Amino acid sequence: MLNQVTIAGQKGNAMNKIDKQSYRADQFESAKGGTAVDVLKNLPSVAVNGEGQISVRGSTGFLVLVNGKPVLTDAQAVLSQLPANSLENIELITSPSAKYDPDGKAGIINIVTKKGANDGFTIAANAQAGLPSTTTYNNEEQPKRFGGDITLNYLKDKWDISVGANYLRNDNAGYREGDVFTKNFSNQTITRFPSNGERSFDKYNYATRLSALYTADKSNSFSIGFFSGKRYQARLADLLYKNTTSNLSTGNLMSSTTYFNSNLQTKEGNFTLGNFDYTHTFSNKSSLTASVLYENANLFGNTKNLNLNYPNIGDTIQYVYNPYKNPVNGYRFKLDYAINIGKGKLESGYQFRYDTQDGQFDYFVTPAISQPDAARFSGSAKAKNQINAVYTQYSAKYNKLEYIGGLRYEYASRTVNLSYDPIPHKLSLSNLFPSLSLMYNISDDLKAKAGYSRRIQRTNNYELNPIPEREHSETLEQGDPDLLPSFVDLSELGIIKTFKKGSFFTTLYYQHIKNPIQRVNSVYADTILNRVFTNAKRAYTLGIEAGTNLQLVKWWSLYLGANVYNYKIDGDLNILGSNSIISNDEWVYSINGNTNFKLNPTWSLQGNLNYLSQRPTVQGDDSRFLIPNASLKKTFMDGRFSATLQWQNIDLGMKQTNRQRITTSGRDFYTTTNYIYETDVFLLNFSFNLNKLTGKSKLPASEFGDKEF
Template sequence: MNKLFYLCLFIFPLQILAQTSSIEGIIIDKTSNTPLEFTSVSIYNSVDSTLLNGAVADLNGKFIIKGIKKGSYYLKVQFLGYDSKIISAINLTGKNLDLGKIYLNPDARFLNEVKITGQQTQSFNKIDKQIYKADQFAAAKGGTAIDALKNLPSVAVNGAGEISVRGSTGFLVLINGKPVQGDAQTILSQLPANTLENIEFINAPSAKYDADGKGGILNITTKKGASDGVSMIANIQSGLLSTTDFGNKENQQRYGGDITFNYRKEEWDISASANYLRNDNAGFREGDVFTINNNLKTTFPSNGERSFNKYNYGGRFNIGFNPNKNDAFSLGFFAGYKFQDRLADIYYNNTKTNSSGQVVGRKQYFNSNLQNKQGDFVLGNIDYTHTFNNKSTLTFSTLYEYDKLYGSTKNRNIEGADTAQNTLSTYENPLNGLRVKLDYSVNVGAVKLEFGYQYRMDKQDGDFIYRESYFGGPFTTIPLFTGNVKSRNDIHSLYGQFSGKAKKLEYVGGLRYENAKRDLTVSNINNDFKLNYNNLFPSASILYDLEKGYKLKVGVSRRVQRNNNFELNPIQEREHSETLEQGDPNLLPEFVYLAETGIIKSFNKGSFFTTLYFQDIKNPIQRVNSVFADTVLNRIFTNAGKAQKYGLEFGTNLEPTKSWSLYLGANFYQYNIKGSILTNAVNVNNNGFVYSVNFNTNVNLSTNWSMQGNVNYLSSRPTVQGEDSRFLIPNLSLKKTFLDGRLTALLQWQNIDLGMNESNKQRITTSGADFFTTTNYIYETDIFMLNFSFNLNKLSRKLKLPGSEFGDKEF
């Protein structure tokens, strides 16, 4: 009994000392009288202002902080875009305290944007990149990532759908920070624009990035849930009847949909999405060509249908797991399929003359050309990051990619009632790729040090078969155009870099070393084409605050544009009646030195940036024509000496009035190329001035109605043997929101032309001593699309305010 008595005397004071209280309340937006979810609430000791604990408000704005001992405290309530609030003189005596409703006032700096535009800040400038919100480009809704990308100041898309960055088709694509090893244009055309969150143009890549891409790096980040719980966004679209008639055989079909699901709870973050898109396009082609061969001149003007049937579908998911504050796991997967048929039914009228100008032959024929391209795409990644007690991190990442590429080209030359020539080209060209990375970062004082190693491998094993039949006879395989091409690239990389801030200066510098090996074998050429090279890739960038809203940026780096298998494959492909395609297995990579400097300016109603840049290019890769036969040109890739590019780029976001916002981006550059092509047979000395302008404006007609117009314009530009004409795309969209923003209806008017014959067409002209060719590609105009988007979760003010443009990366 005595022992029990003394034990009770010992435990009772401990219970008194250990007695704790809880504090709870509800955070309310004072202007709308609605709860503010995810508001940060912190409790501090009144004596020494020590932070004791904190909480985040739930979906109903409610918070609770438990386990607080007796004493005197104060609360600090914070939410981005609102004035912070201090609640002082809180004395806890062991009882729970309910503070009831706590009202926050919107920050005056963001009030107009929230009440009137309801949009996030649309662009950001960082030390090494420009970041754009994808949602600002309404014309891209229902389309693909390419439709959103083409609005950036640095980006232009031509009539063939080819993407260029600062005038270069060579650039590296990342999806949620993960490099894409297959064809960038193919992957981007499968990614729905509705799933995009941000588009980042990394114009001054640091050493930790791959050295690939002379034009820079485009990183696409996709949407994910912004809050704990379940969220879902679904979109459907359909095209109205075609307004353009080229006499095409089939009516165009345009429809699709996508859905994105996210679940976040405690240590789990799960995302999944699926999409389908059918987007046919009608078209017409007008051409005029002549060749001179064996003292005979052959002219063969042509015209006819050139239309596309296209669809793709895919799905992806990502699982993020954070079991504790030190470990993070991520598993991602993507699978997709793409299909494209291009039909070209062309009528030719051939005339052959001798050196005296006398007609020695005439022939008319019809060529039906059906080119089919298909692909299955599978990508998967596993990432693990460990954070040590000193806040340093170690990250292991692995990425595997498999692309099964296959297709065919069917050519029928019909003279009168007879099929004079029937050809069939087929190919299978699968790609396997693997990346393994190990990265370590640690802070030493105010400087962050990063080191890493990467192994990268990609290989292809392509079979190409070409067969011919004449006047209904049997098909015969043609060895000249048939063979197997195997290629493999192995790249080992090491990098080190440092970064930090010192008062008004932000800086990053580093060095990357790469050992790259390329091995190419061709079955019908008794030779292995090998290339082994070691290179250093330095980089450095600074960002200096000049005050009064101005910042200065300076960056330098060295990049490489490696050769893809299409450029290296020496087996000629009969693309259509008048053209052969061929690569060069001896091509060298392009090496590029980049330098740029620019000014960034932020002000109350927008922002502005301008950048001067310079590129010095060694071994520029060009695609050139030569005469193969009287009515056939051979297109081949070749290196062409040296090239230089001087450019000026600028972009601005403005809000001239409370209901009107606009975005304008432009890129101007002078391109010069000197050297020789076709085994030094032809000297090249060409230059020209090129510019592109991307304009976007939005008008809020009322609370739930808005209208947006945008224009993409690319000027004419010189090529190594000629010129590509200008390319114009205007668009207009009308948006209506319902159900407090949960449902959105969008009517799009794409490729506006109104019969003026100016939009969505491009002429390509090339010439040499023995040939001339010009082709006008005319694509469908005045397309109307209707989109519906549904957001399961109620849109909150947090989604409308400027926030972190980054976040956990998912794949």
């Protein structure tokens, strides 16, 4: 019923609706063989930094949907398990209506996967192989890169069945340069501990997915889904530290030592889930849909931190071992009713969400040391979250005006039980989440839109866990069981212009954030910083995004997106009981570009660029981040088979690409770390399609467990 604006170009690369922007996934050749993250980072207002953290309009919190179904887990973890080759479209829902979960301060990303378009059997298969690394940074091991995925679909009569499987090994070489100092005002000392060395990743994931839709008759349909997958990551940091302690007043050297730190952190997760949906359509064309989902995620891992003498690294100074187990169980029940009233549609529903996490964390130090707070480094942390929600919304079109207005009410409760604390940490919240979206058709080729919605950025159990983990030699990490969720008011105003060879859009947006969740540093000991989660008082974002999609000539297309915003954070900051007043204010911008040259009917060349400028954090800033890519594609057999050569993270020895410096400081510390990631990576991708896949395939994805991974 509500119109959409399709952007001109090959196969309709993008389109705008009243509440969202939709982008065709396969237009980005550099993402082939990768994951959904590799597609997403090319979209306007989306940026991915050196740590792989995804932000939309400068905010890192957003909700992920897979084919319209909520995935409450961490966006980066979910998207990294979805193969890019299986995606049809990615939708950015920047002004979500009341029927959507209010989670995510930046809005919603909906992933639409492929399915068979024709009756009968459809198959799509892809394989990837990485060429030898051009930059290894003298790492202990050579990175391994290979993978593949396959999707089978059977569409006949009343049945629509999809089966998918994927495996991806994607290691990364890397290097780290760091410099830290802490001040001890009681002892009048300053301790410096610069370091440098290897920082590399071994990563793989694999999964199988199944979905089956049975349309019994025109009034009843049933669907089931099953997902089983594994994700593994090992981060190795082999660093040489040169520690010195000097008098704070005179600068005279008091002591010095050099040691080698080998730090290996592994994280693993086994995910299993099942879902069942039923839809009944009544004689008056109204519909009732019931959905049930259950997930189990077995999460576990450890950190091994080994300090060794140097140059005789056979002598151990200290060995710290932090193993953990953190299983998750989650449930969701949803009931939705929709009926046409007048020229519009009224939708109402109820949703129940419940998840539990039972974490066990251990801490072993060799040789044993006298540590007064050692008991707090081991124990259990059990979390329980429960949410009941109801909503109603109405959407319609009146002459040239389209609108969606609604209201959602939620009652949420959270309980965290700690083994060393007899008093449970409880939080109960009762909130309303209004939303309104408008689109006015000024003319056939010019439209204006506006939107408002209230959102919430909920805490995850990792942020709530106060049991410290020895992340590496110089850092502890811990959460806060009393951490508050963030509440966000989102407003936007934009225009969409289409013309013969493409289109242009621009949107002005504003975010007001209450209780923004921050990860900050404080001093734990002279050579150890404590990285903790806490709430700031407020933050603001005012920005403008713009994008254009042009078919300049028959053989050359161009897509360009940009986002510019001012981010300000201020107010009281409580760090482990110590209060301080903070204020940081800075302009940030990002640019994503993609250009495609059709050399002839079977050859194409593509280049793309992702750039994120320096951006502020609560205690410092992150430097700019640059990623250029290129790809060359050849198709065979009328497009059914293709081979693609990818050149990722193009640097050519200039030392400008795929590196980022993160700096924070306080009254008694300063830390800066330059993370240098692998550049000039070459990959070969091969794709085969028997009856091309299009449309939407409702293959399930992890619902609860990825968030905690």
